[in-house]
């Protein structure tokens with residue numbers, strides 16, 4: 001990827017605002033150094049970060065990260081830990097906390113060894129029910145289960161809104177989700193020159209259906225190890241997306257940020 005950003009957008013850059021719509025600030029190595037991580041993000045024009053929870057333990061750390069300016073939270077149970085006891089009452093109580101903007105991350109993952117499809121679906125449905133009841137958007141994770149996820153979303157008759165995060169698949173699948181009114185989160189994959197399908201999707205999906213994310217510290221960028229990824233890297237992701245769409249990076253920033261503000265009510 002050719003990095004033209006600093007030459008071409010030097011001046012306009014100052015007015016740009018970006019949002020990292022998916023970053024696990026509760027995970028190490030970021031959790032221990034939140035202040036410098038968020039300072040570096042701000043210097044890269046990333047002034048807001050949405051932190052999805054993972055397991056029930058991560059719920060405890062969420063209040064700490066929510067104490068930082070520009071940090072917003074999502075509560076939910078990830079499909080990898082769907083065997084943990086999820087009580088809708090506990091979820092409701094967590095959602096009453098400050099700076100909660102979504103339920104997440106939740107979803108289906110049939111690629112993990114020993115998964116229990118039925119339990120994953122049950123936990124997903126429980127959380128989607130709460131999302132609809134409270135009119136909250138969801139942050140969705142999906143691997144190897146796209147047909148089932150599309151089916152369950154369709155069964156809510158358009159009442160589920162939110163983001164399918166870490167999207168790296170082809171245009172056909174992309175449009176099945178955006179047709180349902182879902183947004184797609186593009187992240188590190190788009191920075192890889194070999195990610196052809198992902199680049200194709202980025203070129204086809206309307207910019208009005210795209211948000212940006214790092215998923216730090218889980219997914220690397222081209223030339224950056226996953227554990228070195230921070231919210232500041234949204235700037236590189238925006239640049240790669242602009243290049244894949246052959247469009248102006250300032251427009252990518254403006255529209256994806258507006259999308260994030262609209263979905264999450266930021």
Ligand SMILES: [Zn+2]
Pocket residue numbers: 022024052105215218
């Ligand atoms: Zn994640």
